[in-house]
Amino acid sequence: MVVSLRKWLDRALFVGLFVVLLIIAAGGYKWLVDVFAPVHPYREPAGNAVKVFVTDPAVPDEGSGADQLRWFFWYGG
Template structure:
């Protein structure tokens, strides 16, 4: 069995170059994702700004079956 050192070296060089390029691409993707993402979307607002939350309305007070069924299908409660 003949082992060609030149063939094995070309494969090793290819794998090393592939690994280096893979690290560069993944690092660039992480950097781009951090650059485009908002800084802190859930931080407390500064100045006169208000953070507003939409709360779900309470369940209907009526004992109408249609209203209760509609509430169940809309909100799952």
């Protein structure tokens, strides 16, 4: 069996180049995501801003069936 050193070097060069380009592409993708991603919605507010959290409204135990259905469709029960 003849082992060609030139073929193995070509394969190693191909794999090395592939890995380098993969790392560049992944880094470029991460950079694009960081550039175009919206601001984190749960970050600490800056300055005199106040973060307001709205809790889910209470389930209407009493009321008409229409009110209960309306609440279910609005808030996803």
